[in-house]
Amino acid sequence: MAYRRTEAxxxxxxxxxxxxxxxxxxxxxxxxxxxxxxxxxxxxxGLATGTLYRYxxxxxELCLQVFREVSAREMSxxxxxASKTAPxxxxxxxxxxxxxxxxxxxxxxxxxxxxxPVDNAIAEERWRFRRTHADIFTRVIxxxxxxxxxxxxxxxxxxxxxxxxVPSALIGPLAPExxxxxxxxxxxxxxxxxFCLQAVGYQGKMTGQGLAKDQRVTA
Amino acid sequence: MAYRRTEAxxxxxxxxxxxxxxxxxxxxxxxxxxxxxxxxxxxxxGLATGTLYRYxxxxxELCLQVFREVSAREMSxxxxxASKTAPxxxxxxxxxxxxxxxxxxxxxxxxxxxxxPVDNAIAEERWRFRRTHADIFTRVIxxxxxxxxxxxxxxxxxxxxxxxxVPSALIGPLAPExxxxxxxxxxxxxxxxxFCLQAVGYQGKMTGQGLAKDQRVTA
DNA sequence: GCAATAAATGAAACAAGGTTCACTGTTCGG
DNA sequence: CCGAACAGTGAACCTTGTTTCATTTATTGC
Numbered sequence: 001m002a003y004r005r006t007e008a009x010x011x012x013x014x015x016x017x018x019x020x021x022x023x024x025x026x027x028x029x030x031x032x033x034x035x036x037x038x039x040x041x042x043x044x045x046g047l048a049t050g051t052l053y054r055y056x057x058x059x060x061e062l063c064l065q066v067f068r069e070v071s072a073r074e075m076s077x078x079x080x081x082a083s084k085t086a087p088x089x090x091x092x093x094x095x096x097x098x099x100x101x102x103x104x105x106x107x108x109x110x111x112x113x114x115x116x117p118v119d120n121a122i123a124e125e126r127w128r129f130r131r132t133h134a135d136i137f138t139r140v141i142x143x144x145x146x147x148x149x150x151x152x153x154x155x156x157x158x159x160x161x162x163x164x165x166v167p168s169a170l171i172g173p174l175a176p177e178x179x180x181x182x183x184x185x186x187x188x189x190x191x192x193x194x195f196c197l198q199a200v201g202y203q204g205k206m207t208g209q210g211l212a213k214d215q216r217v218t219a
Numbered sequence: 220m221a222y223r224r225t226e227a228x229x230x231x232x233x234x235x236x237x238x239x240x241x242x243x244x245x246x247x248x249x250x251x252x253x254x255x256x257x258x259x260x261x262x263x264x265g266l267a268t269g270t271l272y273r274y275x276x277x278x279x280e281l282c283l284q285v286f287r288e289v290s291a292r293e294m295s296x297x298x299x300x301a302s303k304t305a306p307x308x309x310x311x312x313x314x315x316x317x318x319x320x321x322x323x324x325x326x327x328x329x330x331x332x333x334x335x336p337v338d339n340a341i342a343e344e345r346w347r348f349r350r351t352h353a354d355i356f357t358r359v360i361x362x363x364x365x366x367x368x369x370x371x372x373x374x375x376x377x378x379x380x381x382x383x384x385v386p387s388a389l390i391g392p393l394a395p396e397x398x399x400x401x402x403x404x405x406x407x408x409x410x411x412x413x414f415c416l417q418a419v420g421y422q423g424k425m426t427g428q429g430l431a432k433d434q435r436v437t438a
Numbered sequence: 439g440c441a442a443t444a445a446a447t448g449a450a451a452c453a454a455g456g457t458t459c460a461c462t463g464t465t466c467g468g
Numbered sequence: 469c470c471g472a473a474c475a476g477t478g479a480a481c482c483t484t485g486t487t488t489c490a491t492t493t494a495t496t497g498c
Binding site: 439440441442443444445446447448449450451452453454455456457458459460461462463464465466467468 | 492
């Protein structure tokens with residue numbers, strides 16, 4: 001034997017992998033998945049195009065990785081809010097509000113995650129993303145049903161509807177060329193929250209409570 | 220002079236154009252826009268590939284034409300229902316119910332129009348399609364507000380939400396491989412209708428009224 | 439039938455991207 | 469330092485889909 005993968009090398013490999021993913025993510029953030037082409041990714045990562053294929057078997061795999069990492073962050077933020085101990089209506093409002101606020105503040109990312117035309121592999125992942133949103137909404141709605149503050153026939157279906165309604169209300173404003181919400185999307189966000197609360201049969205008023213620090217869009 | 224485009228020729232040209240569009244539409248109906256490739260379209264139309272470019276400057280233009288024709292049919296059906304003289308809640312229910320029913324019955328078409336991954340040109344047309352749905356819902360919701368049977372802060376926004384919610388609830392079941400709704404999607408449809416009525420603050424019950432003959436999926 | 443013009447053809451060229459691979463450079467243990 | 473094994477390279481290649489264009493066929497008025 002004359003070669004063994006040492007720790008130093010393993011580390012460099014891991015670093016390269018990360019560098020590739022980061023480069024791809026940056027490009028997605030700047031210009032959506034359309035910009036995440038292998039050659040530009042490689043260039044930004046400071047590697048040769050062929051090298052990318054030593055780390056990812058195909059472009060789809062790399063893009064999926066990026067999508068998953070980015071969407072996981074979003075989902076964990078929403079999940080944390082949904083898991084708090086608070087009345088269901090409060091939580092539903094905060095989840096929806098956070099979703100919408102983050103989408104507007106991180107418009108380019110939101111466009112890539114929610115609306116950009118993408119090819120099959122990513123479209124499928126996007127459905128999974130939406131389904132996870134629906135899961136989060138489902139839990140909160142079910143809690144609300146038990147509390148007696150909501151009233152819907154089918155919690156899962158209502159959740160799916162909300163998971164479609166919120167992005168739908170945002171998509172126009174999110175389009176890369178749109179500046180509809182540059183100043184304040186507050187009116188839109190309030191209206192979306194109100195719609196969702198009413199849709200699940202909540203009778204009270206929304207709190208209008210904004211985001212905590214840790215829910216801000218950081219980068 | 221020795222040549223002049225006679226009526227007979229003009230007619231044949233128009234017929235060819237139609238033949239091309241029909242071929243493309245058939246392919247879309249069978250396998251979505253992914254199947255609407257120039258070579259197969261030409262073959263089915265009984266023409267050469269190059270000939271297609273004498274009728275359409277590019278594939279996008281042809282696909283847009285197909286999308287527009289097909290979606291126009293759907294929208295006119297919904298529009299007709301929305302324009303009837305009936306209480307707003309009844310009309311809203313019927314529009315939503317018709318939308319959902321037609322989507323489920325004409326699953327492949329619905330998938331192509333609503334959910335299939337497509338490229339930019341068609342994605343943009345799809346947004347227009349959705350916006351038109353929202354327009355239809357907006358009118359009905361505004362009527363309902365005037366009648367006093369609905370209560371929402373912003374009719375347009377509520378309409379946009381509903382225009383997103385309904386397809387969202389259908390998309391899983393619409394996926395080409397899904398057979399979730401093969402027997403009856405009645406439960407799902409009822410739940411969607413109920414969700415929408417509640418979302419716009421309607422207090423009464425839905426009628427459960429099915430489709431008239433002319434709203435059935437014919438082909 | 440003929441000249442003039444248009445329409446149709448389909449093979450070839452082109453474009454754009456993803457993927458491969460023969461080659462070069464690096465790292466390792468002895 | 470040597471040879472073995474691995475990592476990195478990037479130009480060539482392949483695939484897929486679109487477009488062009490020289491050539492063939494069809495139609496028209498005279």
